[in-house]
Amino acid sequence: MHIDAYQLHRHGWNRKLLNTYWFLVMLQLPFEFLYSLTAQRDVSSILGHLCNSVLILILLEITNKCYTKLLDYQIISGGAILSFTIIYFNYEVKMAVLYLLLPIFVSIFYHQLSKIVYSVALTLLSLSILFAVRLSILSGYTFADLLTILPVLSIFSIIISGIMKRGVEILDNLQATTELKQELLIKNIIMDKLSKTDALTDLYNHITFHEYLDELITQNASGHFCFHIALLDIDNFKKVNDTYGHRAGDAVLKNVSSTLKNRVGPNDFVARYGGEEFAIIFTEKNTDEVFDLLERIRWHISQVKHEELNENSVTISIGLCEYMPGTSKELLFAGADQSLYIAKKTGKNKTVIHTAPLKEAN
Structure with missing residues (x-):
């Protein structure tokens, strides 16, 4: 089956993003152990969080091999679920909510506005669920805090969209410049050939x-x-x-x-x-x-x-x-x-x- 260069490039990025998810989980683990020592937190909750994160990544790996039609959206969804899990098990850490930005960051790599919108929607859904079942109850977040987070996410999403559009413009300009250079090169080759050959016989002149x-x-x-x-x-x-x-x-x-x-x-x-x-x-x-x-x-x-x-x-x-x-x-x-x-x-x-x-x- 023929796979064009774009598909190969996209699959390569999906593989790198999956590797990043694995690295993120492994990097999060020692910090949680250190936090448990200072906050007298139950180690079993850390192991539960680790098991959930690993299970999410295993499911992503399976879909990566078996179902690739919507793999881009699966990668973004996996990032949203992974960030949801990290915040859910670290609700008492105020900065943990920053993980909500993970799926938005991931969507940048695809240079498609639809995927940025999809990641923002997942982020808002995750934030609403977390606020309802965890943050407002156990971590002391108020509705005012939620209202503060929402415009920050909106502004951040707008900036990301602008960066993506600018990147697409640069790529389009680069492609146009490359095509122009190729056209000039072809014209120069043709002109060089015409200057050296006889038009009727195609022999040297x-x-x-x-x-x-x-x-x-x-x-x-x-x-x-x-x-x-x-x-x-x-x-x-x-x-x-x-x-x-x-x-x-x-x-x-x-x-x-x-x-x-x-x-x-x-x-x-x-x-x-x-x-x-x-x-x-x-x-x-x-x-x-x-x-x-x-x-x-x-x-x-x-x-x-x-x-x-x-x-x-x-x-x-x-x-x-x-x-x-x-x-x-x-x-x-x-x-x-x-x-x-x-x-x-x-x-x-x-x-x-x-x-x-x-x-x-x-």
Whole structure:
């Protein structure tokens, strides 16, 4: 059975309140023994009070395990009965009536006005019964004393209600602030993603590609490692747009992008470089491995039939260049772009590796 976080939190507080009741009874016991020594009180009455209090707590423990539907009200009622018992057996102690505040204090933890009203009603009922059967007869309380206690309880209850309402307001404000922060965080994540990715293909964009490449070159300066850059261009893409329309061209771009993203390695970086051109950075692979992977990608793209092109396929041309330590980013791109140019001019639908030495232009 699913129990939400609120229910778990509420059950946790009920358990703590029950533990507090046990502590209260145990704490009351030595004080009553000390009082019996000074007031020459019968110890048997103390034991009777203890037995009654323990019995009340045992009943609360049983209901806590067997009947949890109205457990909050049972906890408050248990506190009222417990305070009634303590006052009943300690009627001669003037300050004992302060225990009447126990159920009201307990009701604060639930942050519900209905439970505060319930605790106040129980307190007034307990006070009326105690006054009728015990306090007015054995302890010398008068009706005037009762009238004095009632406004004190009323004022105290109003203060408690105000504290509870203020607590609820603080919680509501905190929740609103938290939700606002979450919304801002989500918006920032979305904006960050939008600033780094191409809206049509969901690949990284031109700017993000160059940022990543700059970082790789910087890291390579401190510890050499192998990486390659490949430029890929869809062959005759203008003809696709002219023949089938730009919507069909967009669908082709999406399909090609999906193939690139799904077929490169987890440490490779794919971006839409511009128009129908894509760029990939391959890391942790030698030239033969990168070439074989690009050839598989090129072949797969050539075999895909596009519904938007009346079941025709498209091909890509690829230029590949390996980064050499100390080479500038511009020269690296020039090598890949030159290889792509050769692939285009020598029949398209092929991968060309740049093999000539990379040299800075004079």
